[in-house]
Amino acid sequence: MDSDVSVTGWVVTALHTARMAGLEIPEAHFRRVEQFLDKVGREGGTRYPYQRGKEATLTMTAVGLLCRQYLGWRGDDKRLVDGVQYITGPGNLINYEHKRNVYCWYYATLVAHHMGGEHWKRWNSAMRRIVPEQQIKRGREVGSWDPLRPVRDQWEAHGGRLFVTSMSILMLEVYYRNLPLGKSPLGAACPLWYSPPKYAFNNALNNLP
Numbered sequence: 001m002d003s004d005v006s007v008t009g010w011v012v013t014a015l016h017t018a019r020m021a022g023l024e025i026p027e028a029h030f031r032r033v034e035q036f037l038d039k040v041g042r043e044g045g046t047r048y049p050y051q052r053g054k055e056a057t058l059t060m061t062a063v064g065l066l067c068r069q070y071l072g073w074r075g076d077d078k079r080l081v082d083g084v085q086y087i088t089g090p091g092n093l094i095n096y097e098h099k100r101n102v103y104c105w106y107y108a109t110l111v112a113h114h115m116g117g118e119h120w121k122r123w124n125s126a127m128r129r130i131v132p133e134q135q136i137k138r139g140r141e142v143g144s145w146d147p148l149r150p151v152r153d154q155w156e157a158h159g160g161r162l163f164v165t166s167m168s169i170l171m172l173e174v175y176y177r178n179l180p181l182g183k184s185p186l187g188a189a190c191p192l193w194y195s196p197p198k199y200a201f202n203n204a205l206n207n208l209p
Contacts, residue, residue, distance in 0.1 A: 004051045005040060008033060009063035009107065016070040034071050037064055046083040062087055062107035069114050069181055088112055088119045093126040096134055101154040102167040109171045114181045131168055
């Protein structure tokens with residue numbers, strides 16, 4: 001089967017994390033990802049499909065745009081602005097009554113978080129309220145998220161309760177796990193390709209009040 005945006009998104013996230021942790025990742029790998037996204041992207045790079053030649057989806061657009069952010073697209077890039085506007089539009093905000101998709105929500109949360117501004121405020125105002133409301137409060141599964149209620153999650157058949165719970169936790173941890181792009185461990189502005197010294201993030205966290 002041909003390459004796809006979904007798997008590419010997970011790998012780019014891992015490589016970006018490794019680089020931010022101080023590991024040496026050749027820039028050529030990221031440049032090849034750019035070439036792949038250029039080929040599969042739709043509407044000038046503002047939308048993305050699962051695979052080349054297929055229709056763009058909200059989920060894959062979130063994945064593709066996060067990769068673009070990691071690869072250097074700035075917050076004022078018109079393509080990124082257009083894509084994030086689509087992702088955080090009123091009809092696409094987190095809503096458990098229809099189109100429940102924690103996989104999409106996870107990537108959309110990261111994209112909006114890194115984008116900041118009104119896009120993040122709009123997305124976060126729904127996410128931080130609605131996701132905790134759906135956590136199981138009592139019984140044998142207390143603390144988890146039910147993959148079938150109030151509506152079935154799109155990925156329930158693939159990952160079940162463990163998957164939807166893990167993704168929900170990762171969304172709610174975005175404030176603590178993911179420094180907005182363009183910031184150093186101590187909060188000062190820095191280039192996107194900044195690679196901090198090894199253990200810099202751990203040291204910064206240990207010095208927090």
